Amino acid sequence: MTEVLFHFNVPDRLLYACRLLRKAVRSGTGVAVSAPAATLVRLDRALWTFDPQEFVPHLLLRAGEAPPPRLQRTPIWLVERAEQAAHLPVLVHLGEEPAEGFESFTRLIEIVPVDAAERESARRRWKHYAARGYAIERHEVSAGQS
DSSP: OOEEEEEEEEEEEHHHHHOOOOOOOOTTOOEEEEHHHHHHHHHHHHHHHSSSTTTEEEEEEEETOOOGGTTOSSSEEESGGGGGGGGGEEEEEOSOOOOOOOOSSSSEEEEEOOHHHHHHHHHHHHHHHHHTTTTTEEEOOOOOGG
16 A cells, blocks of 8 residues: 655745655655646756756656656656656655545655645645545654755
């Protein structure tokens, strides 16, 4: 069964995602990030600029796109639909609605900022996963972890 984790009180959602993805690459873990197209474009840009000393290998796929064969081993996939990257073990979800297809991943991570509207959206996603029998782990992010 998929392990579901919520990371709460994140001051900057995209910066936190960048750091989380950098950590995943360093550990050799492949990660899919699902989100609306506009969020993925911002994350793609952030991954190029958040740390000028480091590169986080990733690819951005539009809905319905398939990566060229030479890029299929890229560790981080930014996708609009999670099933585009279901071969990876971890899904980081940055959308407002529950992640579709999360069940095919070993781990689902939801990143929740401090914004009240975003927290309300996260509560709905939490209830969605809990209603389906998933045990959810809560992780409070401290100021130094953002």
